[in-house]
Amino acid sequence: MSRPILLSGERLQKRYGGVIAVSDVSIQVGAGEILGLVGPNGAGKTTLIDVITGAQQLDGGELLLSGRVLSGPPSRRGRQGLARTFQYPQLAQELTVRESILLGRVARRLDSPLSLWLGLLRGLFMPVRADDEAAVERIARDTRIGGLQRRCGDLTLGDQRLVEVARALAQDPAVMILDEPFAGADATGVAGIGEAIRIVQRQGHGVILVDHNVDLVAAHADRIMMLDQGQVAFDGDPGECLKSEEMQRVYFGKRSHGR
Amino acid sequence: MNALVRRAPLRSRGSVLPQILWAVAGMIAVVLWVGGSGYRQDLMVLSCSYALVGLGMYIPFIMGGSLSAAYSAYAAIGAYTVCIVAVRTSWPLPMAWILGPLVACAVAVLLGMATRRLSGNYLVAVTLLFGFAFQTWTIDASGITGGSSGMLGIRKLEIAGWQVSRQGLFVGSLVVVCSVAFLIERLRLSPWGIALRGKREIPLAVESTGIPVPALELVSLGFGAAVAALGGALFSGYNGGIHPETFGLNILFLAVFMPLVGGVGTPWGAVVGAVLAVQFSLNFPSSIAKSGSFAFAVAVMLVLLLAPKGVLGYLALLRDRMRRRRSDGSAAAGGKQS
Numbered sequence: 001m002s003r004p005i006l007l008s009g010e011r012l013q014k015r016y017g018g019v020i021a022v023s024d025v026s027i028q029v030g031a032g033e034i035l036g037l038v039g040p041n042g043a044g045k046t047t048l049i050d051v052i053t054g055a056q057q058l059d060g061g062e063l064l065l066s067g068r069v070l071s072g073p074p075s076r077r078g079r080q081g082l083a084r085t086f087q088y089p090q091l092a093q094e095l096t097v098r099e100s101i102l103l104g105r106v107a108r109r110l111d112s113p114l115s116l117w118l119g120l121l122r123g124l125f126m127p128v129r130a131d132d133e134a135a136v137e138r139i140a141r142d143t144r145i146g147g148l149q150r151r152c153g154d155l156t157l158g159d160q161r162l163v164e165v166a167r168a169l170a171q172d173p174a175v176m177i178l179d180e181p182f183a184g185a186d187a188t189g190v191a192g193i194g195e196a197i198r199i200v201q202r203q204g205h206g207v208i209l210v211d212h213n214v215d216l217v218a219a220h221a222d223r224i225m226m227l228d229q230g231q232v233a234f235d236g237d238p239g240e241c242l243k244s245e246e247m248q249r250v251y252f253g254k255r256s257h258g259r
Numbered sequence: 260m261n262a263l264v265r266r267a268p269l270r271s272r273g274s275v276l277p278q279i280l281w282a283v284a285g286m287i288a289v290v291l292w293v294g295g296s297g298y299r300q301d302l303m304v305l306s307c308s309y310a311l312v313g314l315g316m317y318i319p320f321i322m323g324g325s326l327s328a329a330y331s332a333y334a335a336i337g338a339y340t341v342c343i344v345a346v347r348t349s350w351p352l353p354m355a356w357i358l359g360p361l362v363a364c365a366v367a368v369l370l371g372m373a374t375r376r377l378s379g380n381y382l383v384a385v386t387l388l389f390g391f392a393f394q395t396w397t398i399d400a401s402g403i404t405g406g407s408s409g410m411l412g413i414r415k416l417e418i419a420g421w422q423v424s425r426q427g428l429f430v431g432s433l434v435v436v437c438s439v440a441f442l443i444e445r446l447r448l449s450p451w452g453i454a455l456r457g458k459r460e461i462p463l464a465v466e467s468t469g470i471p472v473p474a475l476e477l478v479s480l481g482f483g484a485a486v487a488a489l490g491g492a493l494f495s496g497y498n499g500g501i502h503p504e505t506f507g508l509n510i511l512f513l514a515v516f517m518p519l520v521g522g523v524g525t526p527w528g529a530v531v532g533a534v535l536a537v538q539f540s541l542n543f544p545s546s547i548a549k550s551g552s553f554a555f556a557v558a559v560m561l562v563l564l565l566a567p568k569g570v571l572g573y574l575a576l577l578r579d580r581m582r583r584r585r586s587d588g589s590a591a592a593g594g595k596q597s
Contacts, residue, residue, distance in 0.1 A: 053467060078469030090464035092457045099453045106450035107468035116451070116471075116478045123449025124442045132450070171468055 003030030006066055006206045007052070007082075007175045013060035014044075014051050014230075021047040023230040025061075029175055029206035034197060036221030036238065037210045040250060044230040045210050046087050049177055052208075053077055053084050066174055079111050081174030085181055089160040091167075093153030097145060100152055100163050101136045102128065104170030139166050142199060144192035157184035162192050169196045175206040182216055194220060214251070218242055226250060278444065278527075282437040289433060300429050304497045306537040307432035308334075311490025312510060313517035313529035314439055318483040320515070321523050322447060324459030325378075325476055328387035329370060330487050330514050333363040335393060335506040337488025338495035339404055345413035347403075352416045352496070359492045360485035367484030371477045390511065397503045404503070411500035428497045435493070436530060439486060443526040455479055487514075513540075520562050522571030531570055 007029040014022040022044045029035050039045050050056040052063060054074040063070040065080050083104070091100055110119045140148055143166045145159075152163060161181050168176050181193045197207050197220055211217045218224060218238035226234035226246060234246040241247055293299040312334045319325045340359030344350050374385050397404045404410065416423040423431065446452045457465045458472055466472045495501040513536050520535055522528030539555035566573035 055463060055467070073471075074463065074467045075469055075471045078467050082467075084467055086464065090461040092460040094460065095453060095457055100457075102450065103453050103457050103465070104468055106454070107470050110451065110454055110470045110475070112471070113474040113478065116474055119449075119451040119454075120446065120478060120482055123446045123451040125445070127445070127448070128450060167468070 003033055005029070005064075006031050006033075007064070007070075007208075009052060009061060009063045011061040012048065012051060012058060012063070014047050014056065015059050021230050022051065025227070025230070025232055027052075027225065029208060031204045031206060032201050033223065034201060034207045034209055034221045036214075036217035036224040037208055037227065038212070038214050038217055038224060038241075039227035039233070040212070042229075043227040043250075045227055046179060047230075048227065049084065049179055049208070049210060053082055053177065075111070078107065078171070082177065083168035083171040083173035083175075084177040085161065085164040085168055085179055087179045089157065089164050091152040091155075091160050091163060093151065095152055096149050097140070097152060097155070097163050098136055098148035101139055101145075101148075101166045101170050102132060104167035105132050105135050105139075107171060135170065139170050142192075143169065143196050144188050156186075158186050158189040161185055162189045165193050165196045169199060172203075173200070173205060175208065176200050177208045177210070179210045180212065181209070182211055182213060190216075214242065214247070278441055281527075282441065286433045286437060290430070293429070300425070302537055302542055303534075304429055304432050304493070305541070306534045307436045308490045308494040308497075309510070309513060309517065309537060310436045310530045310533035311439060311493060312487045312514045313521075313533050314436075314443055314526055315483040315485070315487030315490065316514045317518050317526050317529045318443065318446075318455075318486070319476070319479040320483075321518050322452065322459065323455045323476060323479045325480065326383055326515075327367070327371075327480055327483075328383050328511055329367070329389045329393075330484070331506045331508065331511045332390045332393035333367060333484040333487040334491035334494070334510060335397065335501070335503075336363040336366060336484075337491030337493075338501040338506065339397065339410070339491075340488070341492045341495045342405075342410035342413050342501050343403065346405075346410055352414070353418060356489070356492050356496070360488040363488035364481040364485040368477050368481040371480040375473055375477075387511075390508070394503055394507060407503060409500060409502035409505075410495075411502075413495070413499050415499075416496055425497065428493075432493050432497065435489070439489070440526045440530050443486075447526065516559050518569070520559055520569055522569030522573075522575075524568055524572050524575065528569050528571045535570075 005028055007027070009025065009027045012022055012025045012027070013020070025044075025048060027048070037045050037048070047056065051058045052070070054072060054077045065077075065082065068080065070077055070080060070082070095103070110116055136148070140146070143162060145162060145166055152160060155163065161184060165178060165181055168178070178193070178197070182190055185193060197209065200207050209217055209221055218241065221238050223236065224234065224238045224241040225232060226241060228250045233250050234241055234244055289303055293303055312330055315333065316330050319327060337359035340362060341352065341355040344355035344358065345352055370386065370389055374382055377385055398407050400406070416428065447456070454465060454470050454475060458475055462472050491506060494505065517532030517536055518529040519532070521530065521532030535558065536555055539558055540552050543554045562569060568576070
C-alpha cells in the first residue's frame, strides 16, 4: 500500500474479565482509504472502535494518528482528528437536525476550558456565525438531508444515522469511523452516507466503515478487515474477501477442505 | 423521498423582536398591576430575585442535566457580598453586585471540581450538604456576616452619585431579569448552548466531537451560580439586608420547580414560574387556601400532569396547533379555488 498511514494500531487488546474481546489486532488506515470492518455479531468490531476512540480503555497495544500517539479521553482523540458514529444513534432528541450538525462543526472552537468560557460569552451576545450556517447547509445538501429545523426525536432510525454521519463529517475529521451507518437507512440515506464517505476520501482523509452487510461494505471499501472472535480473520481486497474461505467459515460455518 | 423533508418547520430560531416586544409588554403590565402598592412592588422584586435564582439553575439543570443543590448558597453569597461591602467597606456598592457573582462562580467551579466524580443522587446530596454548611457558617461567622441576626440597614445603592430609590430598584430589577432571560435564550441557541443541551442526553457523543464535557459542566455550573448570586444581590440591595434563613432549602425547591412550572423549553419559563411561585406562596387568597405553599405544590402537580412542558410550553403548543389549522384551512381553500 503506497498511501501514507493516517491511523495505525499495533497489537491492540481488550479484555472483559476473562473474556478477550479484541486480541492482538493490528489495524492501519491510509490517507484517502476506506477500510471496511466486518464480522458477525460479537466479533469485536464495536469494541475495537471503542478502544480506538477512547470510549473504552485499551488493555494493550499502541495507537497512532498522523504519527502522534492517540490516547486519553474521547474528547482529546476527537481534537486529534477522530470522528465517529455509534451502533445505536447518539443524537439529542431535543436538538434540531441543524443544531446536531452544527455541534460537529463548532466542537473545535469549544475544545478547552478557556475556549468554553469565551464561547459562553460569545453565545450571550452573538448568534451562530454565518460561515457555520453556510457549512451546515452545504453538508446537509451533500448528504441529502432536508428539514433542518425538525427535532431529531421525530426522525426515523435511518434518518438519525444520516444526521449522525453529517455531524461526524462536520468535524472535518482525519479519520471518520462509521458504526453500522446503513442499518435502517432507506435508499436516500444510503446515497447520503455514501456521499459523506466519498467527501472524506476526496479530502485525503480515512474512513473505517463497520457493518454486518459485507456486500454493502465491499461496494464502498478499498480494503476489508474481517474480525472473528476478536482476531483478524481476513485483511485484503474486498473482491477476494467475498470469495475467501475465511468468509465462508466466519459467516456460514463452512470448514476449509484444502488446509 | 427522505422523511426529513416532509413537514415544514414551525419553530423560529429564537427571533429577537417578538421576545423584546413580549418582555416590554410584560414589564408594562407588571408596572400597571403594581401601581402605587408597596406590597405588590415587594412581591415583584421578590419574584425577580427568585427568577434570577431560577434562571441560574436553568443553565446547568434544565439545559445541561446537572442538578446541583447548592443554589441557595450561591444566592446567599450574592446577598451577603452586597451587605458585607456596604457595612464593612467604603467601596462603591455597584462593585458588590459584580463581586458577588464572581465569588459565587469561583465557589461553584471549586465545588464542581471537588464533586466531578459524582453524579445523580450523590451529587445532589453533597451539594445540598454544602448549602447547609454555608448556612451554618453564616450563623457562626458573626464577625463577618452578622451571625444569626443577619445584616440589616445597609446603605443604599448609588450609581454615579445618584441614589437609587426603591421604585428605581423595582424597575431596574424588571429590566435586569428580562435582559438576563433574553441573553440566556440567546445562549441556549448558540454553539455553547447546543453543546450543553447535547451533553444532557448524549454526553459520550458530545465528548467524541472534541468538547471536554467535564469542563463544559464546570463552566455551566459557574455561570449559573453567578446568575443566582445576582438574584441574591438584588434581594439584599432592595430589602436593605439579609438574614441566614432568607436563602434556605425552600428557595432551592422553588428554583427547581420554577422552570418546570413556567416551561422548560425557554429560560422565560423560569421567570413565569418565579412569578407564579411568589403569587401562590405569598399572595394567594386565604379564602381559597390557607397555605399558599400548599396551593403552589398543588399547582406544580397539576401543571406537571396536564402540561408537562410547563405553562409556556402549553401556550406554544396551542399556538402551533392554531397555525397548523390555519395553514391547513388556507391550503384547502386554495385547492377548492383551483
